[in-house]
Amino acid sequence: MPLQHFAISAIPALGGWHVVLRLFVAAVLGGAIGVERELRDREAGIRTHLLVSLGSALFTIVSAYGFHAFLESGANVVRADPTRIAAQIVTGIGFLGAGAIIREGLSVRGLTTAATLWVVAAIGMACGAGWYWAAVVTTALTILALGPLRILAYNTIERVKPEENRLIVELKEGQPVGPFLAQLDDIRHFELSDELDRRVLQLELMHVDEELVSKLADLEYVIGVRWHR
Numbered sequence: 001m002p003l004q005h006f007a008i009s010a011i012p013a014l015g016g017w018h019v020v021l022r023l024f025v026a027a028v029l030g031g032a033i034g035v036e037r038e039l040r041d042r043e044a045g046i047r048t049h050l051l052v053s054l055g056s057a058l059f060t061i062v063s064a065y066g067f068h069a070f071l072e073s074g075a076n077v078v079r080a081d082p083t084r085i086a087a088q089i090v091t092g093i094g095f096l097g098a099g100a101i102i103r104e105g106l107s108v109r110g111l112t113t114a115a116t117l118w119v120v121a122a123i124g125m126a127c128g129a130g131w132y133w134a135a136v137v138t139t140a141l142t143i144l145a146l147g148p149l150r151i152l153a154y155n156t157i158e159r160v161k162p163e164e165n166r167l168i169v170e171l172k173e174g175q176p177v178g179p180f181l182a183q184l185d186d187i188r189h190f191e192l193s194d195e196l197d198r199r200v201l202q203l204e205l206m207h208v209d210e211e212l213v214s215k216l217a218d219l220e221y222v223i224g225v226r227w228h229r
Helices: 001-009 016-039 046-064 082-101 111-128 132-146 148-160 210-217
Strands: 102-104 107-109 168-173 187-196 198-205 222-228
Touching: 016 046, 016 111, 016 132, 046 082, 046 111, 082 111, 111 132, 132 148, 168 210, 210 222
Parallel strands: none
Antiparallel strands: 102 107, 168 198, 168 222, 187 198
């Protein structure tokens, strides 16, 4: 009997304020990453990232501590896996991330946002498990990757990547790319990104000359054209 009492009392429990603290930290860290996505006008913003992190934290807490009363009842010998529910977050978040991925012609958008949702779920799980330091470090590294590292990588690649026959075209906000692409017949590759007030197309063509650049710049929905040669 004393042995059974010792086993029951050794079952980990979590107080109410500790639950609130873990949920609060998860919400703050998830929202911090969401702010960056919101500023770049991406598909998932502050609320989505905050809710994913918060939900992941709650799932983790429930998985690890939610059945304490049942386990300490002593009516039966019960084996519990505290990671069983939380483990489903890893696969389940994939469905939400897939919804952020959009295909536009030859270009695919939303992969980075899907990745941030996946990372935010991990941050929420870390908060739910009480690993605050890991959650904070991951949040800082994620924001670094989305901001300064993105700019550094872009500038580095721009120097290394061959610039011959490349155009960077800025279109008016919301302008469909179909009419513009119809003006070209030798596209090797193009990438589309949406900024706050414009759409930016990066194109690689088989042949570019001043006449073509002048023709594209004269289109009424084109804000500017840059030619790398």
